[in-house]
Amino acid sequence: RKEVEQDPGPFNVPEGATVAFNCTYSNSASQSFFWYRQDCRKEPKLLMSVYSSGNEDGRFTAQLNRASQYISLLIRDSKLSDSATYLCVVNSPYNNNDMRFGAGTRLTVKP
Amino acid sequence: EPEVTQTPSHQVTQMGQEVILRCVPISNHLYFYWYRQILGQKVEFLVSFYNNEISEKSEIFDDQFSVERPDGSNFTLKIRSTKLEDSAMYFCASSGQGGSNQPQHFGDGTRLSIL
Numbered sequence A: 001r002k003e004v005e006q007d008p009g010p011f012n013v014p015e016g017a018t019v020a021f022n023c024t025y026s027n028s029a030s031q032s033f034f035w036y037r038q039d040c041r042k043e044p045k046l047l048m049s050v051y052s053s054g055n056e057d058g059r060f061t062a063q064l065n066r067a068s069q070y071i072s073l074l075i076r077d078s079k080l081s082d083s084a085t086y087l088c089v090v091n092s093p094y095n096n097n098d099m100r101f102g103a104g105t106r107l108t109v110k111p
Numbered sequence B: 001e002p003e004v005t006q007t008p009s010h011q012v013t014q015m016g017q018e019v020i021l022r023c024v025p026i027s028n029h030l031y032f033y034w035y036r037q038i039l040g041q042k043v044e045f046l047v048s049f050y051n052n053e054i055s056e057k058s059e060i061f062d063d064q065f066s067v068e069r070p071d072g073s074n075f076t077l078k079i080r081s082t083k084l085e086d087s088a089m090y091f092c093a094s095s096g097q098g099g100s101n102q103p104q105h106f107g108d109g110t111r112l113s114i115l
Helices: none
Strands: A004-006 A011-014 A019-025 A033-038 A044-050 A055-057 A060-065 A070-075 A084-091 A099-101 A105-110 B005-007 B010-013 B019-024 B031-037 B044-050 B053-057 B065-068 B075-079 B088-095 B110-114
Touching (some): A004 A084, A011 A019, A019 A084, A019 A105, A033 A060, A033 A070, A044 A060, A044 A084, A099 B044, B005 B088, B010 B019, B044 B065, B044 B075, B075 B088
Parallel strands (some): B010 B110
Antiparallel strands (some): A004 A019, A033 A044, A055 A060, A060 A070, B005 B019, B019 B075, B044 B053
């Protein structure tokens, strides 16, 4: 099983749609979880951390289910500028400071 | 907002040559990382560095690779005897105190092309 596994995508949605991405991680010892976004040929940029109780930042909501080792990202009212690849990132079970990336889910928001 | 800077933005090198990729992490950060991303593939962890030593390295980070923090600001990745398959985008990242709860901040990468 891959350390971090994401929906393969791509997701093509109209502006204003709500879209959800899923991610599973293999090791229950992982403690830190993040969503990053990556634009084409650019560096990953932090979108939000994911907290145990779930957290929201504007149109973005992140959820964590430790029992199922599952993380989600919900984007409401999609904008054209949300088009990017969304990366699920989980800290390494071997060294808490090291991160493992999912392969990413590509989102295209269309007018 | 402070940022991680990387140079050069693009490096073209003949196979077999050595390259040094340079990074200036955010000034008060303590943890430093190198990742690579082959075109169309996922971001892959190479190495982490803390307190002037490697704290973890992946299987990719073999004897061909080395890292160094030669002074108080730079963090370098050296690749000896480059191979065609080393062609990728290389990202440097840094994070602050607080361990894994601190997100990593990425530089905008060096595109390495091996000919």
